[in-house]
Amino acid sequence: MKVLSKIQSPKSKIGTVLFFTASAIFVIFAAISTAGSSASDKLTVYVVNYPLKYFAERIAGDHAKVVFPAPADVDPAFWMPDTKTILEYQKADLILLNGAGYARWVNKVSLPRSKILNTSAKLKGRYITMDETITHSHGQGGEHAHENVAFTTWIDFTIAAKQAKSIADALGRKRSALRKTFQKNYKALEKDLLTLDQALVAIVSKDLSKSFIGSHPVYDYLARRYGLNIKSVHWEPDEAPGDAEWMELQTILKTHPAEWMIWEGNPMKKSVEILKSIGINSIVFDPCGNVPIEGDFLSVMLQNVENLKRAYR
């Protein structure tokens, strides 16, 4: 057996250096390519409200950049994005819509149908048509109204879970290699949502006859799913109700003697005191359509559940 000489000639030294240099370059290049392709593999998902943002982020994790461009101080259902933002929506890999007529602006803009997911499309049979709308008519068309479907679907947590499922399926179609990951994440989210659901069922079942006043007609899905008896007014949490609003409340209370008002957000102290003076307590059930100041969707809903519990003590 021959023993390799330990003394290298100058030529073989150069060869060795060249070999390792080439290998290093190859490795670096491969790393950059891989890094580049990982970055470009990240899906861009645009949504129309915060619950969908939360669901998408929970399911997709680091595999998607979820964008919700509505300003924090607007109601996303009535927000109209500017042209620049609409063009950004157009470039997304996936556009998540809530459905049920949420975000009226969607009907007035151009979005690629191939990238749109109506998260509640398969739940059209469970949409709630609202009665309290003034219709109008002109020409030969007859009467028609424009907002006759309730759109805060996600506060029925079984519907929220289904919406999340459709998001997981859509993400899986976009990235089939990550389908299992998305489904796993979805299952975790579903568990959280159904836990919320069961918690509310348990709370409300204590007294199904209890009456509530809703500060806005946004609790239809909550009412239907959990058997809450709610009639709504049109009060803003950060505005003192005027005479007309009080009159409206009085009229409702005559046939719907409620002891609790459910607010969308923290109400003015004055409003709370005046309501208290007529025997109505206030709790907050924040539908969380936009990004909360603190916490996230789940923490806000958990707080909502706690708040509702107060009404049943």
Add this chain to the structure above:
Amino acid sequence: MIDSFYIAWRYVSFNKIKTLTLVACITLISFLPVALQLLLAESERQLISRAVSTPLVVGVKGSALDLVMNTLYFGDEVPELITMKASDRVMETDLALPIPVYVRFRARGYPIVGTTLDYFEFRGLKMAEGRQIAVLGDCVVGAKAAEQLGLKVGDSLVSSPETLFDLAGVYPLKMKVVGILEKTYTSDDLAVFADLKTTWVIQGLGHGHQDLTKLQDPTLVLKRTKDNVAATAKLYHFTEISEKNIDSFHFHGNTSIYPITAIIAVPHDAKSGTILQGRYLSKEETHQIAKPKEVIDGLLQNIFRIKNVLDAVILVVALATVMAIVLVFALSLRLRQREMQTIFKLGCSRMTVVQLVSSEILIIVLSSGLLCGAMVLLVDQFSNDLVRALFIR
């Protein structure tokens, strides 16, 4: 030989009318079949390439050719309308991406193609200037249409009423040109693209007006009850969509019953395409699914049958023209017999006489050839536009 050409040139220049007539005859008879062949080849190219790139088209049952011509080439014949329900149906099969198109209205003679953003990606259309359509009322214009109408980004384009006296129906909508497309050398160059919803606004299915629940002018309110406000005909409908009034725009009823002319169905794969086609085979089916390539192949076969007849006619005409030209030359030589005798007497050989006459013929034929060549080049240069103007539209 050069002297013969000089003499021949002098002769043809002197007899201008005869020379021009002969050149015109020979040019035309040479040009016609070549030009026809060029135009037909270009038609075939345009028709075939467009048809091959469009996998399937769904529309009302009836003439597949009308359906394909309107959907692919924005032809004048508008097929019977279908509804968005048909597009939803394709979507729900999960076998293909449906791209609904509504090609019914026109703006200054150019077709308005109401569609979705998927159309642009499907056809690979890119912006040369400006941006993509974003909101109701936006439109992007094909390269040639923009050039011919003198449109730039930021200009307005008003849709044309369907009929002169259809005052209560389709009314002009002032659209905003937000982009101009890159040239594609297809029918897309001569079209105006808008969102499907914008074409529904043109039709009057969607519109914007003042909030009727907040009207103060009593002449605008016909009847007001607790649940309904009826407006009078005086109520003004916005004819232009702007940032100020876009909120007021709305659509009546369920958009699934809104009309479209066809759906371009892009199957996810070949198998899906086959399955999708199978869904439209039943006798009770009111819709049809057409493969544009097959429809255009059939059309081209008919065109080429007609072309063969045309070729035969041109050949006969060419023969007659050649005979007439030969007669003209023969009569001309007869008239010049005295001249020929004179130069023969002067010492000119018969071969030189032949050279002289041949030179004249060569000058005429070369001139015709050059003119024909120039005309053919011109036709070739503009064949794309000529085909669209003469055959496809």
Add this chain to the structure above:
Amino acid sequence: MGMIHIESLIFHYPSGEFQLKIPEFTIGRGEKMAVIGPSGSGKTTLLNLIAGIMTPVNGVINVGNIKVNRLSDAQRRNFRITNIGLVFQDFELLDYLNVLDNIVHPFRITGALELNKEVKQRAIALAGEMGIGDKLKRPSNDLSQGEKQRAAICRALLPNPKLILADEATGNLDPDNKTHILDLLFRSVEDHEATLLAVTHDYELLKKFDRVVDFQDFQRK
């Protein structure tokens, strides 16, 4: 030796209808001869035979020392264009060529003559002598009858021929022009030291010629 010598000439057309017999005929060098006779007597045929345009059935035609009747078609053509100038009654100018092009035309239709700068200059000089030097670029149709015949004479003289054959050269000219043209022709012939054989009906002009031959005398002989 005379310029032209004809002996025992017999010519008839293949159909045999017309017959020309000339036992003997001679024209001296530099001589200006007129041939007269009734129409159809064969005067033009004689010119054609001398020029080699036609060939006799029998006999000898010598022009200079060339036996024209023995030449081939091509040789006769070459001989004709280099040695004989032809002047016709109807001028036979080409309406699609200008005057200069008409004058140099023989140089363009045969390889026996070469058209070069020197020839063009001679043509211009010749036209000047004939009084049509200022009309060279004009279409030949723009010329008067007299001017046209002058141009035809220039064409005939340009190759420096030794023999001029004129067939009724003054036949289509008005009386004033006839004399003038004939004078010009005579002067040109003398200047070029050529021989002139002219067929004419103009008896008033006969006195200008050196010799007059009555064609009927030939035929009687």
